[in-house]
Amino acid sequence: MRKLSVCVLFGGMSPEHEVSLRSAESVLNNLDKKKYNLFPVGITKNGDWVLYGDDDYSKLPSGEWLKCERNCRATISPIRGQGLLRFEGDCVVRERIDAVFPVLHGENGEDGAMQGLLQLAGIACVGPDVAASAACMDKTITKLIIDRTNIRQAAWQLVTAQELAANPDAALDAVERKFSYPVFVKPAGTGSSVGVAKAKTREALRAALENAAKFDRKILVEEFINGHEVEVAVLGNDAPAASVCGEIDAGTEFYDYDAKYISDCARLFIPARIDDEAAERVRETAIKVYQAMGCRGLSRVDFFVTYDKNEVVFNEINTIPGFTSISMYPKLFAASGIPYGALLDRLLELALEG
Numbered sequence: 001m002r003k004l005s006v007c008v009l010f011g012g013m014s015p016e017h018e019v020s021l022r023s024a025e026s027v028l029n030n031l032d033k034k035k036y037n038l039f040p041v042g043i044t045k046n047g048d049w050v051l052y053g054d055d056d057y058s059k060l061p062s063g064e065w066l067k068c069e070r071n072c073r074a075t076i077s078p079i080r081g082q083g084l085l086r087f088e089g090d091c092v093v094r095e096r097i098d099a100v101f102p103v104l105h106g107e108n109g110e111d112g113a114m115q116g117l118l119q120l121a122g123i124a125c126v127g128p129d130v131a132a133s134a135a136c137m138d139k140t141i142t143k144l145i146i147d148r149t150n151i152r153q154a155a156w157q158l159v160t161a162q163e164l165a166a167n168p169d170a171a172l173d174a175v176e177r178k179f180s181y182p183v184f185v186k187p188a189g190t191g192s193s194v195g196v197a198k199a200k201t202r203e204a205l206r207a208a209l210e211n212a213a214k215f216d217r218k219i220l221v222e223e224f225i226n227g228h229e230v231e232v233a234v235l236g237n238d239a240p241a242a243s244v245c246g247e248i249d250a251g252t253e254f255y256d257y258d259a260k261y262i263s264d265c266a267r268l269f270i271p272a273r274i275d276d277e278a279a280e281r282v283r284e285t286a287i288k289v290y291q292a293m294g295c296r297g298l299s300r301v302d303f304f305v306t307y308d309k310n311e312v313v314f315n316e317i318n319t320i321p322g323f324t325s326i327s328m329y330p331k332l333f334a335a336s337g338i339p340y341g342a343l344l345d346r347l348l349e350l351a352l353e354g
Contacts, residue, residue, distance in 0.1 A: 003037045004098045006348065007076070007084055007123075009114065010060065011042040014106035015194045015215065021060045023323035024103040026330075028057040030340045031101075036348075039084055039095060041074055042066070043104070049075045051086055076100070080122040099124040099351045101344075103323060106190055110320045111137035124351040128319045132294040136319045139188045139220045142293065146314060149292050151285055153314040154304075155179070155223040158188075161213040171209065172202055175221050182224045185209055187216035198224075225313050227304035230272045232286040233321070233332040235343075237296045237350050242283035243332035247272035268328065270335045274305050281312045289317055297350045300329045 010024030053070025112134035
């Protein structure tokens with residue numbers, strides 16, 4: 001049986017570029033080379049596409065991979081049947097690609113843009129399609145869709161960068177009329193907690209909104225939910241399954257970028273420190289969210305389980321969750337009986353199902 005040709009896309013023009021490099025290192029090291037011909041293609045912060053010419057993937061996180069002398073420029077052609085185009089001097093070499101595994105977190109990778117290119121190219125893609133990727137990436141669109149279900153979520157309000165610039169005090173007043181402090185402030189279209197802040201005062205709110213506006217024109221303000229931070233991984237197309245629940249103890253005010261990727265203050269609990277009944281409600285709700293958003297392949301769905309009433313409150317959904325060695329998505333399925341390598345195999349099978 002011939003090997004499948006798999007292009008792993010990583011990097012990208014996104015604030016989450018460095019996270020993507022770490023995820024890609026893990027994915028590439030865990031894909032079975034006996035089953036797959038691998039084409040690791042990195043997208044630089046400037047938007048250049050580079051086919052990495054080595055198989056030492058430990059060089060990805062530091063950026064050292066860009067110095068490899070065997071690198072060459074490459075791109076996915078939107079013309080069906082062309083696959084990956086590799087540029088070697090004046091020659092263009094076409095490589096057949098059976099599936100693309102986009103390990104691209106955030107803007108231009110997780111938001112439907114890359115999925116659109118692959119749809120035009122007729123190449124199978126790991127993860128949700130264009131519409132689901134775009135809807136899940138924009139937290140305000142996610143909120144609007146989930147508002148139409150019976151799923152409990154944190155109360156929210158949209159603030160635009162334009163409103164903030166035109167009359168910041170009016171924007172602050174509108175938030176304070178709806179919420180008491182603390183509140184969470186999030187750019188609508190980032191992941192990995194980029195640009196996210198917890199505001200306890202009016203001045204902190206002003207600073208948080210101004211910072212979030214650097215990342216997106218739409219800013220989400222949410223009520224504070226006091227509870228366990230619980231995450232569940234979902235896998236599948238028409239009949240998705242949910243993993244065991246995991247819990248994050250951030251060790252800080254909240255699970256921010258630092259806590260996720262830099263400091264070692266966060267602690268992960270698998271299974272989550274909630275009772276069995278609450279865990280089952282989280283898993284059931286995760287599948288409902290996944291299906292409501294039109295997801296296929298994979299997503300990680302995040303919740304709060306309140307301390308006082310044991311209520312399950314939807315937080316957000318991530319269609320290309322972290323795949324680093326310490327990321328929750330692979331850890332949750334490992335705890336559910338699907339080890340990392342087998343999980344990658346299953347994701348590629350789901351992509352090829354279409």
